[in-house]
Amino acid sequence: MNFEKLQLSDESKIIEMSEMATEILREHYDPIVGKTQNDYMLKKFQSADSIRNQLEEGYQYYFVSENGRSIGFLAFYPKTDFMYLSKLYLYKKERGKGYSRNMLDFVIMKAKEEGFASIELNVNKHNSTTLIYEKLGFKIIRSEKNDIGQGYYMDDYVYRLEF
Secondary structure, three states: OEEEEOOOOOHHHHHHHHHHHHHHHHHHHHHHHOHHHHHHHHHHHHOHHHHHHHHHOOOEEEEEEEOOEEEEEEEEEEOOOOEEEEEEEEOHHHOOOOHHHHHHHHHHHHHHHOOOOEEEEEEEOOOOHHHHHHHOOOEEEEEEEEEEEOOEEEEEEEEEEEO
């Protein structure tokens, strides 16, 4: 498995990341939150401008590939006491092949390099990936509902993995 770090200076790769995120997240989240909210969320969080801003704020984005083919991406950033896993996404045809474990192991390695002993993430309460995160060892520590603007909310479980 190969992890290619997205650089702030590489505009074409930022656009490529935005396009990949849009494709994956449209397929995955339209049925969960609806197309209208997902359109808003994609523009707010995964547009090229949003990704550029996140990189400037310390996010680390990675393209993930296996045997030369793109399979997904991930993003994370350090918080005060833990690494926050913001994005871990695979193309639909790549799910169920064990890649999530390898991607998580990569994030754990990066978290340890920065002196952290845990990772946290938010998962929509209606997202089937809750089962995957639990299988990977994450535990629910709370639920929260976050206003993301224009009358939309993210209704999530917050998970933590300690290592």
